[in-house]
Amino acid sequence: MQNPGRSRDQTLAGSPMKSLARDVSVPGSGRPRTHGLGYGWRSRVRPGLTGRMRPAAAGVRAHLALPLLLIAAITLTASFAPLAIHLSPLLVAAPTCAAAVAPTRFTVVMALTASAAVVLIDWHDGLVRSPLLPIHIGALLAVSGSAIAARALHDRDLRELTQVRAVSEAAQRVLLRPIPRTLGSLRIASMYRAATAHALVGGDLYAAVRTGRMTRFLIGDVRGKGLPAVEDASVLLGAFREAAHEHETLPKLAASLERSVRRHLAEMAERDPDSAERFITALLVELPDEEETIRVVSCGHPPPLLKQRGGVTHLCVDRPAPPLGLAGSTAEAFTVDTFAFVPGDTLLLYTDGLVEARDATGAFYPVLKRAATWTWCCPHSLLQHIGKDLDSYAGRHLDDDLAMVAVHRPARSSHSPKTTA
Secondary structure, eight states: OHHHHHHHHHHHTTHHHHHHHHHOOOOOOOSSEEETSSBOSSOOOOGGGHHHHHHHHHHHHHHHHHHHHHHHHHHHHHHHSOTTOOOGGGGGHHHHHHHHHSOHHHHHHHHHHHHHHHHHHHHHTTOTTSTHHHHHHHHHHHHHHHHHHHHHHHHHHHHHHHHHHHHHHHHHHHHSOOOOSEETTEEEEEEEEOSSTTOSOOSEEEEEEEETTEEEEEEEEESSOHHHHHHHHHHHHHHHHHHTTTOSSHHHHHHHHHHHHHHHHHHHHTTOGGGGGOOEEEEEEEEESSSSEEEEEEEBOOOOEEEETTEEEEOOOSSOBOOBTTSOSSGGGOOOEEEEOOTTOEEEEEOHHHHTOBOTTOOBOOHHHHHTTSOOSSHHHHHHHHHHHHHHHHTTOOSSOEEEEEEEOOOOOTTSOOOOO
8 A cells, every 4th residue: 555655656746746847937026126136126027036036946845845845744644654543534634725825726636546546545545435435525525615715815816916926016217217327427316215014116216317518316205105106296297307407496496396286185175175285395405517506495305414524414495395285386486505516525415214214212313423324435335235224224114204315426537538628
C-alpha cells in the first residue's frame, strides 16, 4: 500500500505544479511615488530582477508541496496504524490547505487526489463495503467544494482589485504627471505619498511648467481627503498647466487660478453644501533662466526651504495671500517675494504632511533641525534621504498626504562659456 500511494503522489506532483508555475504572477505594488527615483517607492517588478525573485518562487513551491505532503503522510501513517483507527477523515486538510495557497484548478486536483487516498485508506481498513466510505468521501467533497468556492471568489476579487489598482495608477499618472529630471538648467526630483492605505492619489498636488525662458512650479494642499479632495486637486492642476503659459506675472497667474477654483467650488455647491468650506493652500514659484532669483507667491502654504552655502532657511514671504478659494480674484490681491537663488543652491517645496508628521510622543517633525543632516547636492538623493528620515521618525505612518519637489541649480562649470544677453 505504501508504494502505490507514493507513485500516485509523485504522478500528481508534476502537472499541477507546472501549470501553477505559469499562473503565479507578482502584481505591482504601490506606496509613495518618487519621480526621478524610479516612478515610485512602490515599483513594478522588472525583468532584470528575476534573480531576486527566485527565493520567493522557492517559497511558493514549498507551500504548494504541502498538500501533497499531507496526503502522502496521512496515507503512509494509515498503512501502519491499527485497523480500528481510521485516518481518512484527516485528508480533508489537503484541499483546504491547497485552497489557501493555490489557484482553483490545483485545489480541484488536490480534492480528487485526497478522495482517491480516502478509498485506499478505507480499503486498507476494510471499510470498502461499509457505509463509512461514502460518508468519508462525501464529507471530503463537501469541504473541498466550499474551499474551492471560497478560492474562486478570492481569485475574482483579486482580479478586480488588480484592475482597480491599474486604473488608480493611470489616474495618478494623468493627475500628477511625472516632472522631468531636468527643466532648462534645473535638476528636479518629486515625490508623492498618500496617507490613506492602498491609495495612490490624495489631496496634495504639484506640477511644473516650462514657459519661455523660465520654469514655474505649483505645489498645493487641498482641504479634506478622499474623492472630493482629488477632484479639487485635478481642477487646480488643469488650470495651472493652461494658465501658466498665458500670464506674464505670478500675481496674474494666481488670480486666474483663484477664479478657476471659485468656479469649481460654486458648481460643487449645488450638490455638496460643504463645498463652501473647501479651499486649497498653494505656492507658486518662478525661476527665470537669466536671473539668479526665485519669485514666490504664497497662498497660505508652508514656506519652502532653501539650501545655500550659509545653511538652510525658510523662505518666508512678507504678505501671504489667503488660500485659493478664499483669496482675491485680481492680481493686486497677490504679492511677489523675490529671493536669491544662485548656482549650487537647492530649493525644497513641500506640503504640511512633512512639518506635521509626529513621532510616538506626538512631537512634530523638526524640519530645520533635520535639514542640517540631509544630503542637498542631488535632488533625488535629497528626497530619498528625507523619506527614510521621516519613516524612522514617524514610524512609517503619516496622518496626512505628503508631496515634495526638490529643485537644484547646478554650479557653473569652469569650462562652460558665459552667456550674454
